Amino acid sequence: MSETSPFWNRKTLMLITGASQGIGEYWAVEFSKKLAKDSVVLLWARSESGLEATKNKVLAANPGVVVKTHAVDLSKAKGSEFNSYLSQFNGSEFELCFLVNNAGSIGDVKKFAQDMNDEVEWHDYLALNVVSLATLTSSFVSLYPPSAPRETCVLNVTSLAAVEPMPSFGFYCVGKAARESYLKVLAKENPKLNVLSYSPGPIHTNMVETILTSTASSEIKSGFSAMRAGKTFVTLAQTTDKVIKALADRSYASPGRIDFYDRPE
Numbered sequence: 001m002s003e004t005s006p007f008w009n010r011k012t013l014m015l016i017t018g019a020s021q022g023i024g025e026y027w028a029v030e031f032s033k034k035l036a037k038d039s040v041v042l043l044w045a046r047s048e049s050g051l052e053a054t055k056n057k058v059l060a061a062n063p064g065v066v067v068k069t070h071a072v073d074l075s076k077a078k079g080s081e082f083n084s085y086l087s088q089f090n091g092s093e094f095e096l097c098f099l100v101n102n103a104g105s106i107g108d109v110k111k112f113a114q115d116m117n118d119e120v121e122w123h124d125y126l127a128l129n130v131v132s133l134a135t136l137t138s139s140f141v142s143l144y145p146p147s148a149p150r151e152t153c154v155l156n157v158t159s160l161a162a163v164e165p166m167p168s169f170g171f172y173c174v175g176k177a178a179r180e181s182y183l184k185v186l187a188k189e190n191p192k193l194n195v196l197s198y199s200p201g202p203i204h205t206n207m208v209e210t211i212l213t214s215t216a217s218s219e220i221k222s223g224f225s226a227m228r229a230g231k232t233f234v235t236l237a238q239t240t241d242k243v244i245k246a247l248a249d250r251s252y253a254s255p256g257r258i259d260f261y262d263r264p265e
């Protein structure tokens with residue numbers, strides 16, 4: 001157990017990217033249930049209607065929080081825009097400042113690595129999946145550094161693909177590895193930060209549908225098809241329980257890396 005305050009049930013400023021659907025939508029609702037009254041929940045993604053639907057679910061789950069949506073294309077947004085948006089919130093009013101870097105894309109899984117020769121496609125992929133994570137995290141941590149009694153936590157949604165090569169996942173593997181690497185440096189430079197990369201396991205979201213319909217790899221296709229046929233995908237409820245508990249127990253040293261399939265030590 002950690003020596004710091006309990007993670008949940010504090011007055012929190014929580015920003016979740018990719019909150020319009022999938023894992024981000026689910027976490028916005030479930031995490032918000034565990035926040036104290038007058039916490040502020042910031043929901044970011046491109047789809048305004050998706051964010052509005054998530055906002056309604058969050059408020060139904062916890063009417064005591066304030067929810068603000070922000071429709072933004074993270075692949076195009078500038079670091080200075082993150083700063084000016086976040087500056088409207090005073091970090092000293094919160095016991096926990098919590099950034100959930102969830103937004104992401106799978107990249108073109110119709111291509112194998114040897115065919116990834118389009119520099120524009122590379123730039124676009126990295127802009128969303130690596131650059132925006134780094135610039136947003138930089139803004140967030142600079143504006144809300146850990147300052148006792150306030151805790152600052154950066155949760156990164158990662159994948160087994162960050163540490164294992166997977167055919168047709170060239171963009172995805174590079175992106176997830178780079179995100180973790182940036183956060184490891186950040187954590188090393190800021191020992192008081194709480195940094196966790198959490199790999200949620202395979203979950204049947206729209207991203208997985210894209211893999212099933214588009215991957216150039218028969219190995220990947222048959223693996224995901226078998227999970228669909230056998231109904232062995234990890235459920236949103238299962239993975240959410242695991243990450244909520246990991247944060248509560250602080251069962252890792254920052255920078256932590258936890259996979260859904262890790263067994264308790």
Ligand SMILES: NC(=O)c1ccc[n+]([C@@H]2O[C@H](COP(=O)([O-])OP(=O)(O)OC[C@H]3O[C@@H](n4cnc5c(N)ncnc54)[C@H](OP(=O)(O)O)[C@@H]3O)[C@@H](O)[C@H]2O)c1
Pocket residue numbers: 017018019020021022023024044045046047048050072073074075101102103104105128157158159160199200201202203204205206207208
């Ligand atoms: N599903 C899995 O099995 C699995 C496993 C391991 C890790 N993950 C990771 O979990 C995270 C969420 O994935 P998911 O499965 O929930 O996928 P998803 O259903 O496709 O959701 C992706 C989210 O990212 C947002 N997003 C995409 N492009 C964006 C952009 N340019 N600007 C702003 N927001 C953008 C989307 O919102 P808009 O389209 O509204 O912008 C959406 O809310 C990703 O980082 C993924 O790599 C997923």
